[in-house]
Amino acid sequence: MHFSIPETEVRSGENGSTYVAYNIHVNGVLHCRVRYSQLLGLHEQIKKEYGNNVVPAFPPKKIFTLTPAEVEQRREQLEKYMQALRQDPLLGASETFNSFLRKAQQETQQIPTEEVQLEVHLSNGQKVTVNILTSDQTEDVLEAVATKLDLPDDLVGYFSLFLIQEGEHGNCTFVRKLQEFELPFVSVTSLHNPDYHIVLRKSYWDSAYDSDVMENRVGLNLLYAQTVSDIERGWILVNKDQHRQLKSLQEKGSKKEFIRLAQTLKYFGYIKFDPCITDFPEKGCHVIVSAGNNELSFHVKLPNNQMKEGSFKVTRMRCWRVTSSQVPVANGTANPCSSIKCDVKLELAFEYLMSKDRLQWVTITSPQAIMMSICLQSMVDELMVKKSGGSIKKQMQKRRLNGSIHRSNSQQAVKSPPLLDSPDTSREQVPKLSTKLSSVSLRGISASNSANDLSGNDFHGNYAFEGIGDDDL
Known part of the structure; x- marks a missing residue:
């Protein structure tokens, strides 16, 4: 992650006085706006927990009001401090640091903690609505989505939430993978742009892990939907013969075979x-x-x-x-x-x-x-x-044991029931994800479309x- 403080602002306090605010950008986008005293408080807390020898140097206090040149010098020093914190494997992953960033993000956007509904998109265009708190971090929201979909706990670590921007003709731009130090609801709503939304997508690269995911019905459906979507976008290259084979497998409902054939194609999983x-x-x-x-x-x-x-x-x-x-x-x-x-x-x-x-x-x-x-x-x-x-499953188990994924009783209370195949027959029936995904077709995919993109049929191997x-x- 790229941390920077490219700018400062002079803002008014509650008593009418003014102060200098430092705008912390993450990946080139404003994440939060903080005062020097807030960062100093973070520094003191981290120093208390980890010791002086671990924590990077912090810009010293000044007795008198800073001149513009001194403000600029402090901005540069604070930027280097934040970058050093994040790059340190211990400090950058600490709950103290991440909690500070989450609270600062919420305060900057002036969004109070309350129960809300958040839409998370799937690859086939379906929207999953989860009941969360505005202060829920990324892992909390991911767990809420998994619960709504009835995705097993041991497969949650195979997926992540991404912020994307929808473009014309179904194109989309991946902005970033949502991180542990941000609040998804705040991140997406603060953009004030309906073209941005959160999408659930697999977060691993080795297609060998697909076998683990496909053993579960929900995991299979999610992976199938993503594969179909990537083909339709032209992200996965398909020639005429391969297109016919994929179409045939789709008509038969052979999702595993469909994915296995797609795994042999250029740019699968890219x-x-x-x-x-x-x-x-x-x-x-x-x-x-x-x-x-x-x-x-x-x-x-x-x-x-x-x-x-x-x-x-x-x-x-x-x-x-x-x-x-x-x-x-x-x-x-x-x-x-x-x-x-x-x-x-x-x-x-x-x-x-x-x-x-x-x-x-x-x-x-x-x-x-x-x-x-x-x-x-x-x-x-x-x-x-x-x-x-190691494996993704082992990583997820370790994170759970370390307590990085947690949810208070109040947060548990607003979890939504599973969306898929609920054993509770008294509940109102909702469309199954498997039914939704079966309707996804390969329309618009042809050798000519691929050829206009990345050489289509002429693309052979690496x-x-x-x-x-x-x-x-």
């Missing part, structure tokens, strides 16, 4: 990002990036309109970084961001082992740069878990740029 800019293989190239299968896949349009395809494996990335900068909407001032509106420019850069002895930096300029970084990190985390003999040979992997 997240596709909006068109953006890269400096590889040349500066200023337009590129479509997809993340999946422990790689970033590139489909590049060169300045001479030639098309190239390639992939970058995370196992060959030495490191990566995300940088943000303020870009003025209009020109003509030495310090434009202090007087006119600015846009945030985000870049993801990774150092890649092109050949045995050659490392090269590759840069992607995209509003989704942080989402790409999150995908890379989760791929690495998943590989490390597998290498150590391509690599010159200098990235299979022998090097």
